[in-house]
Amino acid sequence: MGDDCALLACQPDQVLAATIDTLVSGVHFFPQIDPVSLGHRALAVALSDLAAMAADPAWVLLALTLPEVDVAWLQDFACGFLALTERYCVDLVGGNLTRGPLTITVQALGWVPEQQALKRSAAKPGDWVCVSGFLGEAGLGLKMLLGEVDWRDERAIKHFLRPQPQVEFGLALRGLAHACIDVSDGLAQDLGHVLVASQVGASIDWEALPLSQAVRRYIAETGDWHLPLSAGDDYKLCFTVPPQHVAQLEQRLQRLGLAWHRIGEIEENSGLRLRKDGRIISVPPIGYRHF
Amino acid sequence: MGDDCALLACQPDQVLAATIDTLVSGVHFFPQIDPVSLGHRALAVALSDLAAMAADPAWVLLALTLPEVDVAWLQDFACGFLALTERYCVDLVGGNLTRGPLTITVQALGWVPEQQALKRSAAKPGDWVCVSGFLGEAGLGLKMLLGEVDWRDERAIKHFLRPQPQVEFGLALRGLAHACIDVSDGLAQDLGHVLVASQVGASIDWEALPLSQAVRRYIAETGDWHLPLSAGDDYKLCFTVPPQHVAQLEQRLQRLGLAWHRIGEIEENSGLRLRKDGRIISVPPIGYRHF
Numbered sequence: 306m307g308d309d310c311a312l313l314a315c316q317p318d319q320v321l322a323a324t325i326d327t328l329v330s331g332v333h334f335f336p337q338i339d340p341v342s343l344g345h346r347a348l349a350v351a352l353s354d355l356a357a358m359a360a361d362p363a364w365v366l367l368a369l370t371l372p373e374v375d376v377a378w379l380q381d382f383a384c385g386f387l388a389l390t391e392r393y394c395v396d397l398v399g400g401n402l403t404r405g406p407l408t409i410t411v412q413a414l415g416w417v418p419e420q421q422a423l424k425r426s427a428a429k430p431g432d433w434v435c436v437s438g439f440l441g442e443a444g445l446g447l448k449m450l451l452g453e454v455d456w457r458d459e460r461a462i463k464h465f466l467r468p469q470p471q472v473e474f475g476l477a478l479r480g481l482a483h484a485c486i487d488v489s490d491g492l493a494q495d496l497g498h499v500l501v502a503s504q505v506g507a508s509i510d511w512e513a514l515p516l517s518q519a520v521r522r523y524i525a526e527t528g529d530w531h532l533p534l535s536a537g538d539d540y541k542l543c544f545t546v547p548p549q550h551v552a553q554l555e556q557r558l559q560r561l562g563l564a565w566h567r568i569g570e571i572e573e574n575s576g577l578r579l580r581k582d583g584r585i586i587s588v589p590p591i592g593y594r595h596f
Numbered sequence: 597m598g599d600d601c602a603l604l605a606c607q608p609d610q611v612l613a614a615t616i617d618t619l620v621s622g623v624h625f626f627p628q629i630d631p632v633s634l635g636h637r638a639l640a641v642a643l644s645d646l647a648a649m650a651a652d653p654a655w656v657l658l659a660l661t662l663p664e665v666d667v668a669w670l671q672d673f674a675c676g677f678l679a680l681t682e683r684y685c686v687d688l689v690g691g692n693l694t695r696g697p698l699t700i701t702v703q704a705l706g707w708v709p710e711q712q713a714l715k716r717s718a719a720k721p722g723d724w725v726c727v728s729g730f731l732g733e734a735g736l737g738l739k740m741l742l743g744e745v746d747w748r749d750e751r752a753i754k755h756f757l758r759p760q761p762q763v764e765f766g767l768a769l770r771g772l773a774h775a776c777i778d779v780s781d782g783l784a785q786d787l788g789h790v791l792v793a794s795q796v797g798a799s800i801d802w803e804a805l806p807l808s809q810a811v812r813r814y815i816a817e818t819g820d821w822h823l824p825l826s827a828g829d830d831y832k833l834c835f836t837v838p839p840q841h842v843a844q845l846e847q848r849l850q851r852l853g854l855a856w857h858r859i860g861e862i863e864e865n866s867g868l869r870l871r872k873d874g875r876i877i878s879v880p881p882i883g884y885r886h887f
Contacts (some may be wrong), residue, residue, distance in 0.1 A: 308715050309645040309778060310613035312708070314863030315606040322601035323689065325657040325703055329696030354600040366616040368701045398614065401701075410659045410692075410701040412616055417603070487600060546879050 311398035311594040313364055319416040321551060322360035326351045330407035335450070342376050343409070344385025349470045349498055350489070351413035353540040356475035359423045360415035365390065366399040390517040393472055423485035423544065428503035432545035433569040434481050437474045438564060439464075440492055441520045443578060444536020448523075458519035468540040474563050478544055481554045485544040491535040491592025496543050509569030512579035535591040536580070537556040545571050602689035607656025610707040613651035617642045621698035626741070631669050633757040634700070635676025640761045641686060642704035642781070644831040647766035648778040650714045651706035652848050654680065657690040659701040675735045684763055698779055705778055710881040714769060714776035715834065719794035723774050723836035723862040729855060730755075730808045735827020739814075749810035755762045765854050769835055776835040784828045787869055800860030802872035824869070826882040836862050 315321075326348050330336050348365060355362050367386070371379075390397055395413070446465030448454045471487070478485060484503055486495045500506055514533050516524070524530050546554055559567055569580075577588045612860060619638050621627050624806055647654050651819075659678070662670075681688055686704070702792050737747045737756030762778070769776060775794055777786045793798055794850040807815070815821050839846055861869075 309648040309718075310615040310651060312649070312705075312710065312713055313612040313614060314710075315610065315612065317606070317608070321604040321605065321606065321612070323604060323655070323657060323703075323705070324601040325659045325690055325692050325701070327661055327692050327694045327696075327699075327701065329657040329661055329694055329699075332694065332696045358603070360601060364614070366614060366703060368616045368618040368703075370618055370620055370699060399616055401618050402614050403618045403623065404697065405618075405619055405623045406697040407697065408618075408620075408699050410616070410618065412657060412659075412703040414612075414614070414615075414881060415601075419603065420606075422603050426599075433837075473789070558735040 324354035340381035341385035346384040352470035353409040355415040360417040370408040389430040425502035428484035428545040434569040437542040441533035442489040443538035494592030497590035515566040543574040601839040615645035632676035633670035635673040642702040643761035646706040646822040659692040661699040716793035719836040721774035725860040732824035734829035736865040785883030788881035796838040
């Protein structure tokens with residue numbers, strides 16, 4: 306710190322995975338969000354990108370644009386941010402503080418052996434389509450914070466405010482999974498990116514989607530069964546794994562105490578299909594639109 | 597591109613220099629600035645940080661926050677940005693596009709052999725204090741654009757709008773210079789950072805400051821001789837070099853066709869002193885204040 310750049314030592318036989326993410330006040334978060342959650346979230350989103358490539362996080366750089374210096378706010382933001390750097394043994398090695406509308410850009414760097422990096426383009430027909438945890442829960446938490454739902458579930462709200470990047474899960478996929486992406490904009494859209502990049506299609510089973518009690522209750526009450534397909538912000542991993550690697554993956558994840566769920570399979574025919582109530586529905590790439 | 601992260605190969609026996617910079621509309625640039633210049637400037641500022649560490653630029657990541665998608669504007673911005681990536685053989689390996697107030701964050705990565713990285717803390721008493729080119733010219737260009745000066749000098753305006761990062765110059769300093777910094781916030785402030793980090797002081801000679809014809813004219817007309825000390829945006833390098841390396845450095849820079857200027861020397865006593873008109877003036881760390 307203090308110099309114009311941070312100096313970082315290389316890992317032999319690995320490649321550097323680099324990602325950059327921006328959160329804008331009023332677009333990606335409520336202006337009134339508590340700064341501890343904001344600090345957590347800003348880093349979680351960046352680490353999630355590393356997790357999706359099966360990279361091991363090493364360093365982060367933080368560019369913070371603030372309308373004014375508010376020491377108490379900054380301390381809380383740092384608290385949320387640094388707790389997560391500690392949790393994942395990541396070093397904050399550089400930063401930039403500027404004046405302007407509240408915007409947070411996080412740049413994260415991690416390591417992965419080149420052959421084991423998970424790419425969107427690597428899905429193959431016959432692969433299982435899997436996810437690393439509940440879908441739609443953060444989206445439900447957001448609806449609660451927006452007052453669109455008249456009951457509260459603290460777990461769902463916490464999933465929205467403090468998403469847990471699936472770093473250990475991503476590392477466990479090395480050498481076994483084919484393609485991977487993190488679910489930031491909604492399953493249909495994010496899995497859609499994998500299908501397009503891999504030039505394949507997929508069928509998923511509605512009944513197989515892992516849903517929390519709260520999401521089941523929400524769907525039962527509203528009939529809005531799209532939520533687990535279209536809601537973003539879960540930051541779970543959606544990955545594809547060939548059937549011959551399933552047993553080994555199951556063993557590895559069980560040892561780590563990590564749950565996972567098969568939700569469908571990769572097919573030759575392009576497009577995403579949903580099996581629900583005995584019918585097959587074609588699913589457009591619904592989800593969060595950045596513009 | 598298209599995956600969650602870029603994957604970058606390592607250089608053996610080198611360390612990675614990483615920097616992140618944000619430009620905010622209305623703070624770091626006029627909202628009406630032409631987008632080609634803005635694209636150029638956003639990258640130039642980041643490459644300048646690499647140059648100041650004597651790092652060889654390799655990759656950049658760009659996080660762009662825009663109020664709306666304006667294709668013509670984006671094309672022009674990309675034109676300015678990509679011309680500079682080409683000029684310095686840098687690969688744009690990742691990015692992020694979000695909606696919000698116009699903000700540009702550039703993250704640049706480069707390589708340097710660990711022992712040859714130039715640090716702010718490495719200045720030693722007896723070192724020459726030098727700069728890599730004219731001072732105050734970009735500041736004068738800014739005054740012209742703001743209408744604070746009633747004549748124009750296209751060269752000065754171009755220096756402000758399209759600063760040239762001193763990448764080759766920084767590489768030439770490897771193994772010869774001690775400390776280095778890029779002049780982004782004004783010579784007095786930036787050299788001040790070196791003095792504090794190195795726990796030394798310096799004296800500089802007013803007569804030795806390299807000034808363009810336009811800056812000389814401006815000072816003659818206004819009496820504002822602070823400009824070359826306080827104006828930022830020049831992105832020249834200010835470095836210190838021990839006398840025993842001067843001959844070798846001169847030879848190396850001459851071969852590259854790069855001009856340089858001795859402006860003073862590092863001393864044991866802390867603080868920055870200016871010799872002007874036979875007097876010695878103590879210089880506070882004047883320059884651009886980020887908050």
